[in-house]
Structures are given as structure tokens and as C-alpha cells.
Amino acid sequence: MQKYLVSFFLIPLFYAIANGQVDVFLKIQSGESRKINVAMPEFTTNQNPELAGHLRQIIMDDLNYSGYLKVIDPLADSATAMNLDIPEVIITGDVAHKSNYFSFEFRLTESVTGRKLLTKSFRSYPFALRVLAHTVSDEIVYQLCGEYGNACTKIAYVTEQKGSKELALMDWDGQRSTLLTHNRSINLLPCWSGDGKSLLFTTYAFGGGPILARYIFKDQQIERFIEHAGTFTSPEYSPDGKKVAFVLTYEGNADIYTADRNGQNLQRLTSNPAIDTAPSWSPSSREIAFTSDRSGSPQIYIMDAEGGNVRRLTYENNYNSSPKWSPKGDQIVFVSLQSSGFQICLIDVTGENLICLTDNDGSYENPAWSPNGSHLVCASNRSGRWEIYSMLRDGSLLRQLTFSGGNTGPTWSPRLKPFN
Amino acid sequence: MKKLLFCLIPLLCIVLMFTTCSKKTAGVQSDKGETAAQPSKTPTKTPAEVTSPDTKTEPSKALPAQPVQTDKTDHEQSISVTTSLGNEILQLDMVHFDYDSYELRPDAIAALEKAAKILKKYPDAIITIEGHCDERGTVEYNLALGERRAHAVKTYFINYGINPNNLITISYGKEKPIDPGHNEDAWSKNRRAVLVPSDTK
Numbered sequence: 216m217q218k219y220l221v222s223f224f225l226i227p228l229f230y231a232i233a234n235g236q237v238d239v240f241l242k243i244q245s246g247e248s249r250k251i252n253v254a255m256p257e258f259t260t261n262q263n264p265e266l267a268g269h270l271r272q273i274i275m276d277d278l279n280y281s282g283y284l285k286v287i288d289p290l291a292d293s294a295t296a297m298n299l300d301i302p303e304v305i306i307t308g309d310v311a312h313k314s315n316y317f318s319f320e321f322r323l324t325e326s327v328t329g330r331k332l333l334t335k336s337f338r339s340y341p342f343a344l345r346v347l348a349h350t351v352s353d354e355i356v357y358q359l360c361g362e363y364g365n366a367c368t369k370i371a372y373v374t375e376q377k378g379s380k381e382l383a384l385m386d387w388d389g390q391r392s393t394l395l396t397h398n399r400s401i402n403l404l405p406c407w408s409g410d411g412k413s414l415l416f417t418t419y420a421f422g423g424g425p426i427l428a429r430y431i432f433k434d435q436q437i438e439r440f441i442e443h444a445g446t447f448t449s450p451e452y453s454p455d456g457k458k459v460a461f462v463l464t465y466e467g468n469a470d471i472y473t474a475d476r477n478g479q480n481l482q483r484l485t486s487n488p489a490i491d492t493a494p495s496w497s498p499s500s501r502e503i504a505f506t507s508d509r510s511g512s513p514q515i516y517i518m519d520a521e522g523g524n525v526r527r528l529t530y531e532n533n534y535n536s537s538p539k540w541s542p543k544g545d546q547i548v549f550v551s552l553q554s555s556g557f558q559i560c561l562i563d564v565t566g567e568n569l570i571c572l573t574d575n576d577g578s579y580e581n582p583a584w585s586p587n588g589s590h591l592v593c594a595s596n597r598s599g600r601w602e603i604y605s606m607l608r609d610g611s612l613l614r615q616l617t618f619s620g621g622n623t624g625p626t627w628s629p630r631l632k633p634f635n
Numbered sequence: 636m637k638k639l640l641f642c643l644i645p646l647l648c649i650v651l652m653f654t655t656c657s658k659k660t661a662g663v664q665s666d667k668g669e670t671a672a673q674p675s676k677t678p679t680k681t682p683a684e685v686t687s688p689d690t691k692t693e694p695s696k697a698l699p700a701q702p703v704q705t706d707k708t709d710h711e712q713s714i715s716v717t718t719s720l721g722n723e724i725l726q727l728d729m730v731h732f733d734y735d736s737y738e739l740r741p742d743a744i745a746a747l748e749k750a751a752k753i754l755k756k757y758p759d760a761i762i763t764i765e766g767h768c769d770e771r772g773t774v775e776y777n778l779a780l781g782e783r784r785a786h787a788v789k790t791y792f793i794n795y796g797i798n799p800n801n802l803i804t805i806s807y808g809k810e811k812p813i814d815p816g817h818n819e820d821a822w823s824k825n826r827r828a829v830l831v832p833s834d835t836k
Binding site for chain 1: 773786803804
């Protein structure tokens with residue numbers, strides 16, 4: 216945590232000089248699967264090849280996992296002479312190690328024309344190497360594809376600790392994991408505020424049944440979110456930051472409510488004797504997807520943000536739950552119970568084009584979107600223990616992020632901006 | 636009383652559980668029936684209308700308005716009523732449920748009737764009813780389902796004449812399995828309601 220905070224708040228120590236062009240090399244179209252081939256030779260360095268190599272490796276991993284780029288080795292690939300593997304862009308870098316810090320300059324060059332696309336330099340400390348690498352990776356993706364990558368994001372999740380369930384945090388690649396809570400209670404279902412400064416979650420830490428609380432990163436404190444009595448679960452901030460949707464259970468019956476972002480002014484959205492739970496806002500903050508068993512089995516529904524105009528979205532399978540609306544607004548990801556357990560599925564908000572992304576190898580739960588919608592994160596027991604995994608939105612490049620067991624309920628941060 | 640109710644972390648609690656087999660019960664109101672009559676909803680309102688759950692809801696709920704740190708030293712410990720109640724309740728078994736169901740099976744009814752008779756002898760005892768689920772459901776849905784299970788037990792006790800103000804329900808969803816296995820044997824054990832004598836008023 217400390218490391219994270221240091222790198223997060225020591226922003227003035229970094230600076231960036233951009234003198235490249237800002238036109239996008241290749242605008243990624245929605246649904247496009249073509250990747251840009253890039254080559255990234257070893258970075259030059261005055262005296263620290265180890266640091267330069269480490270930096271290059273992190274950037275390369277980030278770029279390959281971005282879904283937009285493919286880092287190829289032109290020397291190795293020249294032997295096979297595959298046309299597809301000719302690099303379109305060359306990334307070169309130079310690391311200059313000073314006494315207790317280092318500077319890094321990188322250039323993007325179009326390989327055929329030699330045209331310089333971007334030159335940028337950064338100064339950083341060795342301990343903040345990963346932060347720098349992720350920042351550079353996102354810059355490269357932005358420059359080439361017109362959209363920031365997810366490398367400067369984090370994933371909050373729930374981790375089992377000797378019988379309790381605590382909130383934890385890690386980088387998008389699973390590195391630098393750290394515990395956030397230490398209350399030895401049960402903490403569940405974290406969700407990020409739009410500014411990335413706090414998490415709202417369900418907790419038993421105040422005694423009694425579950426209520427909502429907020430974890431503030433800056434002071435590492437937990438504060439109760441809604442003051443008045445009741446059983447509260449499953450919070451989610453509206454994308455416009457004005458409201459929070461959550462579940463309030465009364466007399467055994469769960470219904471969906473909203474409150475203002477300060478926890479005041481509760482509004483009831485559903486008044487149904489069935490279970491209504493797991494609200495997820497549309498990016499416009501005008502609609503909410505949720506789970507309800509009003510038809511007799513849990514299914515996904517959509518309603519207006521005031522509770523009207525309820526319509527059913529899913530009809531396949533008899534247990535669909537945990538909807539999360541995509542950041543671009545076109546799709547909803549959810550889990551659907553199949554023979555081997557829950558699988559991650561996508562459906563258009565129109566109810567069409569249902570596809571399942573996972574392989575029936577174990578159960579997958581609590582899917583959540585990356586801020587740009589290119590990736591998904593979820594928990595799975597496919598290894599025999601519950602771990603966090605990420606994947607591209609088409610289900611490819613499944614990547615295991617945790618390895619300690621007992622890890623569930625991930626949620627993806629908005630893009631954090633440590634260098635601004 | 637509020638303060639005392641806080642001692643959830645079952646410090647002084649002896650856990651009691653009951654068992655069962657399967658089927659429905661005619662003797663117990665279903666959740667759907669009860670929730671239709673909940674006070675925060677008036678018959679004229681449509682689902683689209685919004686109402687505040689506010690202060691009029693859950694007058695008997697245990698949570699205080701202020702955030703309260705769980706502080707075990709605050710709790711009244713080992714009150715004789717609790718202890719003897721705990722001892723008696725220990726003799727009972729556990730209440731189980733069918734998959735994705737909150738209906739009390741006949742075996743559950745039998746166990747609850749025994750428990751209710753004991754509770755009648757301790758009119759001041761506060762009982763927390765925990766609702767639990769197996770792992771085959773999502774976190775959010777199971778939190779709601781566990782609440783329904785706990786509430787089904789609470790409703791049984793209320794119908795039996797137990798003071799509703801002495802009954803607290805808490806759902807732990809699938810977060811506290813007693814059997815960590817991944818088979819029907821484990822699942823059937825985990826779909827349960829548990830009585831925890833918390834304290835006296």
C-alpha cells in the first residue's frame with residue numbers, strides 16, 4: 216500500500232515532455248480484431264542494463280496484453296518472413312541512470328517511412344519503475360490506437376485472510392498487491408468511485424448485518440456510508456457520480472434503491488416481493504441493469520434510473536446474475552449457470568447476440584469491465600482455488616492475476632492518472 | 636439494548652442449528668406473502684414509484700444509526716439466561732433448506748418447534764437468526780436468499796408467539812460455509828439457518 220501511495224502522490228517528481236504528433240496511427244474501430252505489429256529493440260542505457268531490461272519487459276507485457284498491439288521480434292521473424300509480422304512501428308528507448316533516479320526517453324517511428332510519431336521523456340525513481348512502465352505503455356497505445364490502454368488502472372478485490380474477507384488492491388497485471396482493510400470481518404463487493412479516490416463496499420465490520428461503507432485511499436480510513444438502520448448490500452456509483460444504487464433488504468425482501476452520493480435521500484426503485492439485487496448503471500446513468508427472480512428464476516432486467524419501464528433482458532438458462540453494463544453502453548456482461556458452474560456471458564442491451572466467453576473449465580463469477588471496455592476481470596475456481604483472472608472482451612488472453620487462493624469479487628478502477 | 640445487540644461476532648454465542656429434510660409447509664407464511672404487506676409500501680403504489688424506506692421501516696432492527704465500532708469488551712458477557720438458553724439450544728440440530736429455496740421443510744418445522752418451545756421459556760433472550768447459502772449462486776443473490784431464509788425462520792417464531800423484537804436476522808450469503816467442500820453433501824450442509832443467542836435486553 217505504501218508503495219502505491221508513494222507512487223500515486225509523488226507526482227511532481229515526474230515530468231513528461233511531449234513533442235510528437237498527436238494524430239492517431241490507427242484508429243481502432245469497434246469490433247476490429249487487427250493488431251498493430253510493433254518492434255521494440257533492447258533499450259539503450261548508460262550503465263543500468265538490468266533496469267532497462269526490466270522496464271522493457273513490463274512495457275512489452277502491457278502492450279501485448281492491451282489487445283491492440285503485438286510486440287514482435289523482427290530478427291526472429293525475418294527467418295519465417297511472415298508478411299503479417301513486419302513491424303509497422305518501431306519503439307526505441309534510452310535509459311539514463313543518475314545517482315538516485317533515472318530518466319527514460321522513448322520514440323515511436325513508423326518503420327516504412329521513418330516518420331517520427333512521438334518522442335517523450337520521463338524521470339522516475341527505480342522503486343516506481345512499474346508505474347513509469349505502465350504510463351509509457353498507455354501512452355504508446357493512445358498514440359497508436361486513439362484510446363488509452365488499461366495499464367494505469369488497478370483492480371480491487373476480496374481476499375480471504377484466516378477466516379475473514381478483506382479488501383485488497385493490485386495493479387492491472389496482478390503485481391504489487393496490497394491489503395486495504397484489516398478489520399477481520401467480511402468485506403464484499405467493492406466498487407470504485409469515478410475519481411478513483413474511494414471504494415464503496417458491503418461490510419459486516421460495524422457489527423450486525425451487512426451495511427455499506429466507503430474506503431478512502433488518501434487516509435486509509437473506512438467510514439459508514441448510509442447512516443440509517445437496515446441491511447444494505449451491492450452498491451454501485453452512477454457513472455455521472457451523482458448517485459449510488461444499492462440493495463436494501465426489509466422483512467426478508469431485497470429491493471433496489473438509490474441514494475445521493477453522500478448517502479442521503481433514499482429512493483426506492485423496485486417494490487417487488489421477489490429478490491431484486493445486483494444493480495449496475497448504464498454509462499449514461501439513465502438506466503440500471505439488475506438481477507431479479509420475479510419470473511421464478513434469477514434473470515437480468517433493465518429499468519429506468521427512477522424504477523420505471525422494467526423489461527427482461529435474458530431468457531436463456533435458469534440462473535443469470537451479476538450484470539455489469541459495458542462502458543460503451545452496448546453490452547451487458549453477466550454470469551450464467553451452466554453444467555460446470557457459472558460462465559461469463561455477454562448480451563447486447565437489445566437482448567440479442569448472447570455469447571459466452573468462458574470455457575466451462577470451472578466456475579466464473581463477478582465479471583467487471585476495464586474502464587475502456589477492452590477487458591474483463593472476474594474470479595474463477597478453474598485452478599481448484601478461487602483466483603482473479605482478466606481477459607479481453609472476446610474471452611481471449613485469459614490471464615491469472617492472483618495465486619494465493621481465496622480471491623474473489625474483483626472490480627476495475629477508472630484510469631488513474633499518476634503523472635498529471 | 637442497541638449496544639448489547641451489537642455483539643454479533645459470536646463471542647458469547649453458542650451456535651445452534653437445526654436439521655431437516657424436504658418439502659413445503661402449510662403452517663408457515665411464505666416470504667412473498669409477508670413482503671407484500673410491508674409497511675413502506677402502500678397498495679396504491681406501482682413498482683415504478685419510489686418511496687423512502689426511512690425511519691418507519693424496521694423499528695425493531697438492531698443496527699444503530701451511528702457507526703459503532705465492534706468492541707467486544709462492551710458486551711455483557713455470560714448472562715445466565717444466555718448460557719442456559721445456549722445449553723438448551725445446543726441440543727437441537729440445524730435447519731436446512733433446498734437449493735435456491737427458503738421454504739421451511741417439515742423436518743425444519745419440527746426442529747423449529749422444539750426451539751420455539753425453549754425460546755418461550757426465555758422471554759428476554761435476544762436471538763440472532765443467521766441465513767446461509769451454498770456456493771452455487773452469486774454473492775449478491777445469495778445475500779438476498781440468506782436473508783429470506785433467516786426471515787422464514789423469524790416468521791415461524793413470530794407465528795409461534797415469540798416477541799419479534801427479540802429476533803434479529805442476518806444473512807451471510809455464501810460467505811460462511813461450514814463445509815468447504817464442492818459437492819452436494821457440503822452444499823446441503825451449508826444451506827442453513829442458525830440460531831445464535833446473542834444477549835438479553
